[in-house]
Amino acid sequence: MSDGKLVYLKKVGTESQELQILSYLTSEEMRRDPRNHCVPLLDVFPDAFEPDKAIIVMPFLRYINSPPFERIEDVLECLDQILEGLVFIHDQGVAHRDCAFKNIMMDASGLFPRGFHPIMQHKLPDAQGLAPVLSRDTIPIQYYFIDFGISTRFTADMPKLVVGRNGLDQEPPELSQTAPYDPFKLDVFLIGNIIRRELHAVSAILSHPEANNERS
Template sequence: MDVVDSSPASRPTADEQCSTLYPHELAWRDRQPFLESHGYMLRPRLRPGWVPSWRVSGDNPWFCEDSHSLRMFPHIVDATRMSDGKLVSIKLVRTGSLEMRIALYLCTPPLCEDIKNHCVPLLDLFEDNKDASRSYMVTPFLRDFDDPLFDCVNDVLDLGEQYLEGLVFLHRSGVAHRDCTNANMMMDAGPLYPRGFHPLLGEFLPDGKTGTWPNSRTRCPVKYYFIDFGISRYFPPDVQSKLVIGGDGRDQEPPELSDDIPYDPFKLDVFILGNFLRKNFYDRFSNVEFMRPIWEAMTRANPDERPSAADALQQWQRMRKAVSYCHRSWRLKRREESRGWTLFLGLVHVIMVVHCAVTRSKCHVAFCLVMYNRRQGDVLWLRSCRYSAFPGDVAHHGAFHELNIFQSQTTCCARHRAI
């Protein structure tokens, strides 16, 4: 039996690890000149002739912007629109695919002009110059719906109303998403990061070195979007039967999913969105009990007993109006919080809101909980929390952020050494 040499000398160096391009990175690098001809520039790492910056500057590779590889989705890459510096996402799709056709349909007038349209905007679309069966869809670069984390209860109320509003729009337009769950729920974080952010290191500016802190959703509202119409279905107005078959989708809990028995995809959307609200908010936070009647109705086993998206939206709007001002303004309380931690955070919340209401000044209190590797003394992770209250807000909402900053320059080095 072969023995694996795990000695330090046998391990690849930091330069070797950071300078090696993955196969899909090589593919994007080879397409960079073509993308540039259409007005889009990839990051330095993905350009032909790239020379790692640390070999010139002498800096630690782990601290350099171009050391971070593209690992998440091989068919998607971030880029910069050269005309205005806008951060965009480029997705490789099959020409004429259902996803491509639905995206085009939802981004044509008058649908694209509807403020209730929460489908990711299509900025550009073009075929590959070497393979006509492949096309590139360009959209704004979006972040996960919960990145950064939420500040207060009102943020959850706003998210729920926006997604229900977007689902009503989709269904009214004849489109059933069929996969409206976590991975396909995004937001435009531009208002939270007015100076921009790095596409891979979300808590850093575009240079990948300078840390940044998000604004509050209360002060700077965001818009939430649906993405990925890969398994969606479009039904023209004159189609009578609006049923589908198939068990695809990330959420496998809907009881009607079947490869043989047709079911209503619109009622499926209602179930999936209700399940999304339950799992991400009701199950995690103890002070959003008010949403239980809605998600329970949306996730009934019998599709015929579920409300339509429009009815669910009306219920949500009535519920939102019934939630008191103080309740909406309060921070989200995790179910696993200890009593002592809850009292402490509640006290901080009250003190800061009162302070800002009295002084009319912007206040920030920051503290960090750092866990150390006792054997090596390396920082394993950094949990950073900030409380802020902003003057000028109608509700003087407080904001409490809890961010796991694994991309920080300090932790990044420690993590790679551990690997």
């Protein structure tokens, strides 16, 4: 309300592991670590109608390819931040377990000097015209891990194993409701899928734009 910036509201359980993990990872102490690429937790307030629920407030983010990558350097910067953020999360004993494409996003607010509509994101906030967009090489972009709904935080004496098949990406072969598996290795597999599915092809195009133009 004070600065007019777009935010995202999400309802979670007051005792949920998601709230506990996000609160820990975005605490003042954790935010001091430059490797921390967890979505900032701006506020938490109780749900007025459900006492066992809370509303968490986070920045309004966009998919990492919206707007599209323009240079190979943009892709590499995105990948650097993703890998750095994954190492940070794992160093805190947290396995994300759902770090698929839609759960790694970016703060692109700086790219839109006149803002953008939260639904029709190519338009101005009043939806009356196209939103001007700057190049990524002019504005530093921050990439963030979001949605810790099925994440697990382990203490030093806990076995680093889980069960469960939930998650956006169902390709990992170890997913199981009964056979325990290593969720940290799962995270690595999921990030690998983002690279293979989302970043590799665009990197090839940006590295050889003349070939892409010939095909067009």
